[in-house]
Amino acid sequence: MxxxxxxxxxxxxxxxxxxxxxxxxxxxxxxxxxxxxxxxxxxxxxxxxxxxxxxxxxxxxxxxxxxxxxxxxxxxxxxxxxxxxxxxxxxxxxxxxxxxxxxxxxxxxxxxxxxxxxxxxxxxxxxxxxxxxxxxxxxxxxxxxxxxxxxxxxxxxxxxxxxxxxxxxxxxxxxxxxRGSMTAWFEVTGVQGHSAYPHRARNPLPALARLMDRLASHELDRGTDHFDASTLAVVTMDTGNAATNVIPAQCRGAVNIRFNDLHSGASLSDWLKAQAADVAAEFGVQIDTRIKVSGExxxxxxxxxxxxxxxxxxxxxxxxxxxxxxxxxxxxxxxxxxxxxxxxxxxxxxxxxxxxxxxxxxxxxxxxxxxxxxxxxxx
The missing domain is CATH 3.40.630.10 (Zn peptidases)
Known part of the structure; x- marks a missing residue:
């Protein structure tokens, strides 16, 4: 044997x-x-x-x-x-x-x-x-x-x-x-400036915070007969800015989604991009989105x-x-x-x-x- x-x-x-x-x-x-x-x-x-x-x-x-x-x-x-x-x-x-x-x-x-x-x-x-x-x-x-x-x-x-x-x-x-798995990375670009004169800058951080809050607060679904509810986790938010008197030009964030069979990588990608576009328009910043679907x-x-x-x-x-x-x-x-x-x-x-x-x-x-x-x- x-x-x-x-x-x-x-x-x-x-x-x-x-x-x-x-x-x-x-x-x-x-x-x-x-x-x-x-x-x-x-x-x-x-x-x-x-x-x-x-x-x-x-x-x-x-x-x-x-x-x-x-x-x-x-x-x-x-x-x-x-x-x-x-x-x-x-x-x-x-x-x-x-x-x-x-x-x-x-x-x-x-x-x-x-x-x-x-x-x-x-x-x-x-x-x-x-x-x-x-x-x-x-x-x-x-x-x-x-x-x-x-x-x-x-x-x-x-x-x-x-x-x-x-x-x-x-x-x-x-x-x-x-469950399916996917990660989305967001890069938010504004205009750098002095923190004492915020009206001369365009701060990307509030836009990123708003986007992350909108995504994390959204209920994707409540589960199915064989799957638990889909989940979205904010996994990073970062500026790399060590100066407290500088409004940074850029910041970055990422989320990871584990999704059930009510969704697909394509449908969730469309939703993420639409949310980013709405926030970009609201704050007057640019948001570039990159998405990787690891599996359906x-x-x-x-x-x-x-x-x-x-x-x-x-x-x-x-x-x-x-x-x-x-x-x-x-x-x-x-x-x-x-x-x-x-x-x-x-x-x-x-x-x-x-x-x-x-x-x-x-x-x-x-x-x-x-x-x-x-x-x-x-x-």
């Missing part, structure tokens, strides 16, 4: 801080190739990715797993009580950067897939897509893998993303969708895929997972255009933290859940 705990530890010892590959994908490619998977490196834009398939391309159905081996930076290494890339186990807890997010998830689905095709070869295909660009810009990661699949006529019938999804207890939550909201409606995953989770943990759309973004936002996708993984309480860690029993439990999902899907 393939040990997912040992595989997680081996992956943690690969210092794959975005965008470095760190040896993690090399390790997986060698292991999967030995297990009979056809492996292809899909590297693009300096990012390393791995596509692996067991079974013929022509199969009518294929089950896909998606995950990432890149991790966020360590931060203050002196604050760690265990080496961040040491993969040490103490009292049944495995420590290291990526232990939770998400080398354990990758190890669990790789171990489950390897053992499954060896012991009970399915009538179908299993596709694993592993990226090194989930924690970075996500431009040349899963999107590159999906572009490759389209060019090669590769297809996943359904996909499970192995991100950590459970807030506190194993098995309590799975994701059937995600999406929902995989409850149905066969979510039922399949929920049954397996309940069988292995005794808990029926809540169907949720909470949290930030994930690479499922790209996969949803390819096939139905849901997310299930272990408890994510320590992800991105100092002393990131995971109970080794959770890794074994996660492998058992993924193995059961495969067995039930191909039954």
């Amino acid at each position: 393939t040990d997912p705990v040992q595989l997680t530890a081996d992956l943690i010892r690969c210092p794959s801080v975005t965008p470095e590959e760190g040896g993690a994908l090399v390790l997986l490619e060698e292991m999967l190739s030995r297990a009979g998977f056809t492996c292809t490196r899909v590297d693009r834009g300096g990012v390393c990715n791995l596509f692996a398939r067991w079974g013929d391309k022509g199969h009518a159905r294929s089950f896909g797993f998606n995950g990432h081996t890149d991790v966020v930076p360590v931060g203050d290494e002196a604050a760690w009580t265990r080496p961040p890339f040491g993969a040490e186990i103490h009292d049944g807890i495995l420590y290291g950067r990526g232990a939770t997010d998400m080398k354990s998830g990758v190890a669990a689905f790789v171990a489950a897939a390897v053992d499954f095709v060896r012991d009970t070869p399915p009538d179908g295909a299993i596709i694993l897509t592993v990226t090194g660009d989930e924690e970075g810009d996500a431009v040349d990661g899963t999107t590159a893998l999906l572009d490759y699949m389209q060019a090669q006529d590769e297809r996943m019938s359904v996909c499970l993303v192995g991100e950590p999804t459970c807030p506190n207890e194993m098995g309590e939550m799975m994701k059937i969708g995600r 909201s999406f929902l995989t409606p409850p149905g066969p895929l979510s039922d399949l995953v929920a049954r397996a989770v309940e069988a292995e943990t005794g808990r029926r997972p809540e169907l949720s759309t909470t949290g930030g973004t994930s690479d499922a936002r790209f996969i949803k255009d390819h096939c139905p996708v849901v997310e299930f993984g272990l408890v994510g309480r320590t992800m991105h933290q100092v002393d990131e860690s995971v109970p080794v029993e959770q890794i074994r439990q996660l492998k058992a859940i993924y193995a059961r999902i495969l067995a039930d899907y191909f039954a």
Whole structure:
């Protein structure tokens, strides 16, 4: 049997801080190739990715797993009580950067897939897509893998993303969708002047304050059946002006919006630009707006895929997972255009933290859940 705990530890010892590959994908490619998977490196834009398939391309159905081996930076290494890339186990807890997010998830689905095709070869295909660009810009990661699949006529019938999804207890939550995410930056330009003679200047600061207040005070919606209410957060307001007797010529602000399926990036962009134009006209200043949409909201409606995953989770943990759309973004936002996708993984309480860690029993439990999902899907 393939040990997912040992595989997680081996992956943690690969210092794959975005965008470095760190040896993690090399390790997986060698292991999967030995297990009979056809492996292809899909590297693009300096990012390393791995596509692996067991079974013929022509199969009518294929089950896909998606995950990432890149991790966020360590931060203050002196604050760690265990080496961040040491993969040490103490009292049944495995420590290291990526232990939770998400080398354990990758190890669990790789171990489950390897053992499954060896012991009970399915009538179908299993596709694993592993990226090194989930924690970075996500431009040349899963999107590159999906572009490759389209060019090669590769297809996943359904996909499970192995991100950590459970807030506190194993098995309590799975994701059937995600909110959209976007950021808007505003640069307000007026006329610089002496603070004792404000009538000779055109102060951009009141305009920025008015704009931020209008945006933050606006109720975007009250939520939907599967989504909480959309949120808008003011994340920065800045002039860089250290002189108290000078009215600055420019100031800047930014907001971040997490939105549900009542909105789109385009509709919210139009609203933001209209609000900025109104304030600019009111104060006689210029407001330049720049917007980046990181991902649109999406929902995989409850149905066969979510039922399949929920049954397996309940069988292995005794808990029926809540169907949720909470949290930030994930690479499922790209996969949803390819096939139905849901997310299930272990408890994510320590992800991105100092002393990131995971109970080794959770890794074994996660492998058992993924193995059961495969067995039930191909039954």
